[in-house]
Amino acid sequence: MNIGETGTKGEEMVARFLKSKGYTIIKRNYQCRFGEIDIIAENDRYILFVEVKTRKENSLVPNEYAVDFKKQQRIMLTAQDYLSKTSLDLQPRFDVALVTVGKKTDNKSGYSLNYIENAF
Numbered sequence: 001m002n003i004g005e006t007g008t009k010g011e012e013m014v015a016r017f018l019k020s021k022g023y024t025i026i027k028r029n030y031q032c033r034f035g036e037i038d039i040i041a042e043n044d045r046y047i048l049f050v051e052v053k054t055r056k057e058n059s060l061v062p063n064e065y066a067v068d069f070k071k072q073q074r075i076m077l078t079a080q081d082y083l084s085k086t087s088l089d090l091q092p093r094f095d096v097a098l099v100t101v102g103k104k105t106d107n108k109s110g111y112s113l114n115y116i117e118n119a120f
Helices: 003-020 069-084
Strands: 024-032 035-042 046-056 091-103 109-116
Touching: 003 024, 003 035, 003 046, 003 091, 003 109, 024 069, 035 069, 046 069, 069 091
Parallel strands: 046 091
Antiparallel strands: 024 035, 035 046, 091 109
16 A cells, blocks of 8 residues: 555545444545645544544654644645635534554554644
């Protein structure tokens, strides 16, 4: 499995998780000149801007360090761009989904999710 496939599977896992929590996925991979947001979702109270980080177990850079201050700034600018083009009147929230890929006992890939609400 290549890096793109791993990232896509991680995003799919997070999208399913959000749907199970009652959120509607509005947009995937929203891009503008400031950057990209992996998942934009909403419910009756919040609009979520979700950064998904998918890494293999024992990666050189752990998931927890993947969303640094500079990345946060780009996500916030991208979210402002998105909000300026919509008429949604919901409370914005910035979440981070940390997906870890590891090997299960049958030697197939297993995914685990650490979902952080209000990450920044």
